Amino acid sequence: MVRMHTLSFVVRYLRPQWPTVALLAALLVCSVGIQVGNPEILRSFIDSATSGRSLSSLWIMAALFLGMGLLNQGLTVVSAYVSSNLAWQTTNQMRLDLTSHCIHLDLSFHAAHAAGELIERTDEDVSSLSNLFSLFTLQIIMSLLVLICVLAVLFHEEWRLGLAMSIYASLCLFVIQSTRNTTSLAWKKASQAKANLHGFIGEYGSGVADLRTSGAIAYSMRLFYDLRRMAFLKDWSARRFSLWLSCGTDLLLIGGSVGAFLLAAALFQMGTITLGVVYLVVTYTQLLSTPLQTIMEQIDDLRQARASLERIQELFAIPPTIGDGLEHDLPGGALSVQFTDVSFAYHPDVPTLQQITLDIKPGEILGLLGQTGSGKTTLARLLFRLYEVDSGTICVGGRPIQTLQLAALRQRIGMVTQDVQLFHASVRDNLTFFETAIPDEQIVHVLSEVGLADWYEALPHGLDTVVTTTTSTGIGLSAGEAQLLAFARVFLQNPSIVILDEASSRLDPATELFLDTAIKNLFVGRTGIIIAHRLATINRADKIAILRQGQMVEYDRRENLLQDPTSQLNGLLQTGRQEQE
Numbered sequence: 001m002v003r004m005h006t007l008s009f010v011v012r013y014l015r016p017q018w019p020t021v022a023l024l025a026a027l028l029v030c031s032v033g034i035q036v037g038n039p040e041i042l043r044s045f046i047d048s049a050t051s052g053r054s055l056s057s058l059w060i061m062a063a064l065f066l067g068m069g070l071l072n073q074g075l076t077v078v079s080a081y082v083s084s085n086l087a088w089q090t091t092n093q094m095r096l097d098l099t100s101h102c103i104h105l106d107l108s109f110h111a112a113h114a115a116g117e118l119i120e121r122t123d124e125d126v127s128s129l130s131n132l133f134s135l136f137t138l139q140i141i142m143s144l145l146v147l148i149c150v151l152a153v154l155f156h157e158e159w160r161l162g163l164a165m166s167i168y169a170s171l172c173l174f175v176i177q178s179t180r181n182t183t184s185l186a187w188k189k190a191s192q193a194k195a196n197l198h199g200f201i202g203e204y205g206s207g208v209a210d211l212r213t214s215g216a217i218a219y220s221m222r223l224f225y226d227l228r229r230m231a232f233l234k235d236w237s238a239r240r241f242s243l244w245l246s247c248g249t250d251l252l253l254i255g256g257s258v259g260a261f262l263l264a265a266a267l268f269q270m271g272t273i274t275l276g277v278v279y280l281v282v283t284y285t286q287l288l289s290t291p292l293q294t295i296m297e298q299i300d301d302l303r304q305a306r307a308s309l310e311r312i313q314e315l316f317a318i319p320p321t322i323g324d325g326l327e328h329d330l331p332g333g334a335l336s337v338q339f340t341d342v343s344f345a346y347h348p349d350v351p352t353l354q355q356i357t358l359d360i361k362p363g364e365i366l367g368l369l370g371q372t373g374s375g376k377t378t379l380a381r382l383l384f385r386l387y388e389v390d391s392g393t394i395c396v397g398g399r400p401i402q403t404l405q406l407a408a409l410r411q412r413i414g415m416v417t418q419d420v421q422l423f424h425a426s427v428r429d430n431l432t433f434f435e436t437a438i439p440d441e442q443i444v445h446v447l448s449e450v451g452l453a454d455w456y457e458a459l460p461h462g463l464d465t466v467v468t469t470t471t472s473t474g475i476g477l478s479a480g481e482a483q484l485l486a487f488a489r490v491f492l493q494n495p496s497i498v499i500l501d502e503a504s505s506r507l508d509p510a511t512e513l514f515l516d517t518a519i520k521n522l523f524v525g526r527t528g529i530i531i532a533h534r535l536a537t538i539n540r541a542d543k544i545a546i547l548r549q550g551q552m553v554e555y556d557r558r559e560n561l562l563q564d565p566t567s568q569l570n571g572l573l574q575t576g577r578q579e580q581e
């Protein structure tokens, strides 16, 4: 069942390449025909020479033998080229599909899998599959074809020889098959250990500054050592198993050759076969041992490929739990946002948000307050449908978000957070997210609107300047500049709902003041949610919601809460004033 599934998976990627597969099959059939047919020419040559046939016919046979040998070499080269090409085409498509699949998987999946581990899956595993597509098609199939043809010819020449060699070949194939699953499992474990190591290295690389400053280098080196050791042990165990297997199969091959020679010698002495057939048996036994040896040697690669294939299929089998909706025609302009009795938990037994009900009319701004960990960011994530609510409904523009196409929904919401993700790409691409339709003039205008005019003027290659973490190859950015770029992104995206999550936390007071006007412009004609710790940030909010441990403890219009001396907002303002004093 699993094997059929695996086969159909491989066939799915080979099907679009059918002309190349057909060409390769034709080349292989020709090559096998020559390999099996050529010894027959030499057998005729020997038998003709011993029976005193004319020299001219011997010359013709010798020339034919030589010509066939050369042709076979040519076919081998062309087959190698075609099969490598096939391997590249198929694995590149698989890489694309796998990367796209991973990007669409839930955030909970990405939280559970380190970036390095995913690189191992989408690149290294797929690379080892290129062996499957090229090596398997070229060597294994050809070897099996040679095996079948040789046995058929041997049966034709002398049935006892054919029978003996068939039993021997079956024994070899049985040994290969019976050890297959065990070695495949060993290679799978080895690869998982390597993926864990790569995952750790990925995390270490991105957090090197924090590791240094927090003095956690010794701890991480210890972890690295443990993971490295585990990767080595698993790899070594898989290799040791393969080595034992290879020694066993070598012995099996030598035994088979000796048996074939003895049988051919006995049949020749009995006068059952000619000298030419003895030559044929000797050549075919060697010819037979080559494909068997190839199958056994390559089976290791195939086992690795099979283990990779299994992991790739496992990854493909993980479905995104957030299904796409069908509707995409949301009303234009500012959109309303409604949360009705929304509850959500990252872990089933720890509720993160409980029965949240909010109603933000188009163009209104909600200020969201609450202690650290009270669930403010989670609320924004639910609006984006990065996670699915456990109960309740969220509506945008009057439509439940589950019914909307994810792309249509997310395109209408812009968000600026404390953690700005920048790409190793040009300033333009970082701002437009690779959207080429946005004109440069508009980008420059937005940059000046968010206070980055001087910064833009100083760029060595204007919008083509590459953003990087090192200044040797491009420009580096301070956390505050990165946050301003994030504001510019939202301006360019022109969304209907804007969420600011502690968005100005990394800016100095002067820049924040400058940006204040920009933010005011940003909210014109848009619905807004401002998530903030500092009370000053929510001055422009129409409504205020206060969260505590996932529950909404206060929600009303701002002026109502300000007028109520018992409101939590007033309490917070009072505490804030006392702290300032």
Ligand SMILES: Nc1ncnc2c1ncn2[C@@H]1O[C@H](COP(=O)(O)OP(=O)(O)OP(=O)(O)O)[C@@H](O)[C@H]1O
Residues within 6 Å of the ligand: 111, 346, 347, 352, 370, 371, 372, 373, 374, 375, 376, 377, 378, 379
């Ligand atoms: N990806 C996640 N997986 C599991 N738990 C999470 C995840 N993200 C947040 N949490 C938990 O959910 C709770 C709410 O987190 P959230 O980030 O929404 O709080 P917040 O109010 O935005 O906090 P802050 O003000 O510090 O940004 C916290 O207890 C947090 O530990």
